[in-house]
Amino acid sequence: MKKPPFNRFSEIVSAGGATVWGDPADIGKVLEGKEFDVVLDNNGKDLDAVRPVADWAKSSGAKQFLFISSAGIYKPTDEPPHVEGELVKADAGHVGVEKYISEIFEIWSAFRPQYMIGSGNNKDCEEWFFDRIVRGRPVPIPGSGMQLTNIAHVRDLSSMLTLAVENPAAAGGNIFNCVSDRAVTLNGMAKLCAQAAGLPVEIVNYDPKAVGVDAKKAFPFRNMHFYAEPRAAKEILGWSGTTNLPEDLKERFNEYVKIGRDKKEIKFELDDKILESLKVPVAV
Amino acid sequence: MASLVVVQHKQPSSAVLPSSFSDFNGARLTASVQYKRKLWQPKGALHVTASSAKKILIMGGTRFIGVFLSRLLVKEGHQVTLFTRGKAPITQQLPGESEADFADFSSKILHLKGDRKDFEFVKSSLSAEGFDVVYDINGREALEVEPILDALPSLEQYIYCSSAGVYLKTDYLPHFEVDAVDPKSRHKGKLETESLLESRGVNYTSLRPVYIYGPLNYNPVEEWFFHRLKAGRPIPIPNSGIQVTQLGHVKDLARAFVQVLGNEKASKQIFNISGEKYVTFDGLAKACAKAAGFPEPEIIHFNPKEFDFGKKKPFPFRDQHFFTSIEKAKSLLGWKPEFDLVEGLADSYNLDFGRGTFRKEADFETDDIILGKSLVLQS
Numbered sequence: 001m002k003k004p005p006f007n008r009f010s011e012i013v014s015a016g017g018a019t020v021w022g023d024p025a026d027i028g029k030v031l032e033g034k035e036f037d038v039v040l041d042n043n044g045k046d047l048d049a050v051r052p053v054a055d056w057a058k059s060s061g062a063k064q065f066l067f068i069s070s071a072g073i074y075k076p077t078d079e080p081p082h083v084e085g086e087l088v089k090a091d092a093g094h095v096g097v098e099k100y101i102s103e104i105f106e107i108w109s110a111f112r113p114q115y116m117i118g119s120g121n122n123k124d125c126e127e128w129f130f131d132r133i134v135r136g137r138p139v140p141i142p143g144s145g146m147q148l149t150n151i152a153h154v155r156d157l158s159s160m161l162t163l164a165v166e167n168p169a170a171a172g173g174n175i176f177n178c179v180s181d182r183a184v185t186l187n188g189m190a191k192l193c194a195q196a197a198g199l200p201v202e203i204v205n206y207d208p209k210a211v212g213v214d215a216k217k218a219f220p221f222r223n224m225h226f227y228a229e230p231r232a233a234k235e236i237l238g239w240s241g242t243t244n245l246p247e248d249l250k251e252r253f254n255e256y257v258k259i260g261r262d263k264k265e266i267k268f269e270l271d272d273k274i275l276e277s278l279k280v281p282v283a284v
Numbered sequence: 285m286a287s288l289v290v291v292q293h294k295q296p297s298s299a300v301l302p303s304s305f306s307d308f309n310g311a312r313l314t315a316s317v318q319y320k321r322k323l324w325q326p327k328g329a330l331h332v333t334a335s336s337a338k339k340i341l342i343m344g345g346t347r348f349i350g351v352f353l354s355r356l357l358v359k360e361g362h363q364v365t366l367f368t369r370g371k372a373p374i375t376q377q378l379p380g381e382s383e384a385d386f387a388d389f390s391s392k393i394l395h396l397k398g399d400r401k402d403f404e405f406v407k408s409s410l411s412a413e414g415f416d417v418v419y420d421i422n423g424r425e426a427l428e429v430e431p432i433l434d435a436l437p438s439l440e441q442y443i444y445c446s447s448a449g450v451y452l453k454t455d456y457l458p459h460f461e462v463d464a465v466d467p468k469s470r471h472k473g474k475l476e477t478e479s480l481l482e483s484r485g486v487n488y489t490s491l492r493p494v495y496i497y498g499p500l501n502y503n504p505v506e507e508w509f510f511h512r513l514k515a516g517r518p519i520p521i522p523n524s525g526i527q528v529t530q531l532g533h534v535k536d537l538a539r540a541f542v543q544v545l546g547n548e549k550a551s552k553q554i555f556n557i558s559g560e561k562y563v564t565f566d567g568l569a570k571a572c573a574k575a576a577g578f579p580e581p582e583i584i585h586f587n588p589k590e591f592d593f594g595k596k597k598p599f600p601f602r603d604q605h606f607f608t609s610i611e612k613a614k615s616l617l618g619w620k621p622e623f624d625l626v627e628g629l630a631d632s633y634n635l636d637f638g639r640g641t642f643r644k645e646a647d648f649e650t651d652d653i654i655l656g657k658s659l660v661l662q663s
Contacts, residue, residue: 016491016613077567078563078564078566078568078570078571078623079561079563079566079567079571080528080561080562080563080564082562083561101541124496144524144526144528146523146524146526146527147519147526147607148528148605164612181609182456182457182458183456183457183458184455184457185455185605187455188454188455188456189455191455192456198323225526225528230576230612231659234611234615235615245456246456258421
């Protein structure tokens with residue numbers, strides 16, 4: 001746990017929390033004798049990983065179980081957005097977990113997030129755009145760039161989870177899309193990142209098949225509409241979103257520069273392959 | 285000055301439909317209950333309750349939205365007058381509407397014949413009559429609204445049919461009521477009207493629909509698809525086909541208009557009114573086919589820049605994402621759409637196009653330009 005963001009867990013302790021290290025499969029042993037009112041699993045992606053935690057939570061007397069699932073389980077639709085209660089992919093790992101906890105807990109909730117931004121993120125989001133914008137490189141985006149996605153500031157996710165903990169009666173038995181209340185297009189996200197950085201941007205839309213790249217490897221977002229709305233949270237928990245991408249990305253860019261990532265040596269092999277195939281020049 | 289015109293509209297015979305045309309207040313299979321418990325319940329009765337019968341003026345009311353709205357208001361017991369030039373019949377029997385319902389409606393609806401651009405006449409005739417509430421369904425310019433406000437100083441409420449077309453185009457959607465508007469848009473008259481209403485201090489409510497659909501639609505929305513499906517033609521859709529738009533059924537819009545009447549939560553408020561879910565262009569083509577019982581259509585994507593269509597539009601929707609959040613109306617008014625997309629399109633088809641009626645003749649000129657040229661985008 002020496003690498004960021006995991007080396008920041010000390011912040012939890014300074015804030016008055018506690019950290020315990022161990023394998024989730026052995027949670028019963030690691031936390032022997034301890035009792036909790038609420039258990040939140042933000043780790044497991046399938047029943048194999050979560051069952052030991054859920055079973056221990058139940059047997060140790062926890063009243064409320066919260067699971068961080070994924071909006072990726074929704075079946076694609078012609079009628080966005082994804083709304084709680086709609087069809088999900090039955091074979092998805094997260095779906096198995098949601099089903100299991102709904103069976104063994106009275107007060108259970110599942111949260112289905114999409115993409116998030118914020119300090120300490122262990123997965124690149126806006127950084128992917130900044131990496132290219134700050135180096136004056138074109139931003140290659142698969143497809144038309146009109147694909148809608150939902151990018152939330154992590155404070156929106158935390159506030160939703162907090163409300164669920166504070167209102168177990170309302171939250172219990174419900175699924176919540178854990179996302180911001182707006183969608184952004186992929187091209188739009190590139191433009192917002194550029195605006196936040198105060199720099200120009202050259203967007204290059206391409207057809208991954210024609211170019212011969214796997215869009216999943218070349219681009220960090222789904223190459224399709226992937227857009228859920230937080231309707232249940234608003235209606236049931238009285239939650240409201242505060243994500244404001246134009247403003248939030250400015251703060252994100254400031255940190256990006258502060259940690260020196262703008263100066264980092266990065267190889268853009270897949271980008272180069274795409275741009276070469278399209279004969280797009282890259283300024284050195 | 286009120287005159288009553290009753291017109292019997294001859295319809296081709298057709299099978300009896302399960303739903304009555306004039307009875308559309310809620311006999312619907314709603315989506316399965318998604319939420320078990322709510323922290324708070326939105327307030328808002330389904331019907332106008334406490335308010336006593338009002339003397340209501342509808343500017344327009346004989347073409348599409350007003351046809352449904354006026355029926356609801358008359359049923360609620362209000363005295364309803366339609367202000368129109370009288371070019372279209374004041375009443376028309378709607379497909380599926382019983383003789384008894386139509387006769388009842390026709391006997392109660394009133395007509396004030398005039399041109400709303402004749403401001404002097406508007407002012408004098410309205411002040412002579414006096415109305416409690418005005419529904420402005422066909423107003424486009426702020427100038428047209430002033431004489432109405434001048435004529436009715438004790439007006440209780442001015443309810444305006446605006447448009448989501450006022451929103452400034454963005455990559456960051458849906459449009460919420462607080463979002464930036466475009467003072468240069470084609471609908472700037474609607475914006476100017478909203479500003480006028482705000483500045484005059486009158487108790488106004490403005491509804492911003494997106495694309496309205498349903499039986500009697502004079503805008504070629506669903507009709508455009510139905511013509512092509514019926515002709516067995518491919519559906520030409522510009523660019524990617526993943527542009528997301530939003531349709532709202534006219535009956536749901538009419539109910540929203542009734543819901544805001546005398547509703548203090550609606551005072552000086554603007555509401556987006558449309559369907560619960562949005563839809564891609566490709567998805568809409570498929571939904572129309574499904575609703576009308578046609579096989580899944582062949583969709584051809586084309587690049588509009590590669591063609592010269594002259595003055596004609598190759599596709600009836602704005603080539604961009606265009607959808608709004610309706611949560612303000614849902615939470616403040618307790619209103620929600622009853623039709624989902626395929627159901628709503630089926631309602632439109634069964635009561636209109638499917639019976640052989642439509643507003644615009646099929647015109648495949650732009651389709652043929654697209655199909656004729658071998659350069660078409662495939663994916």
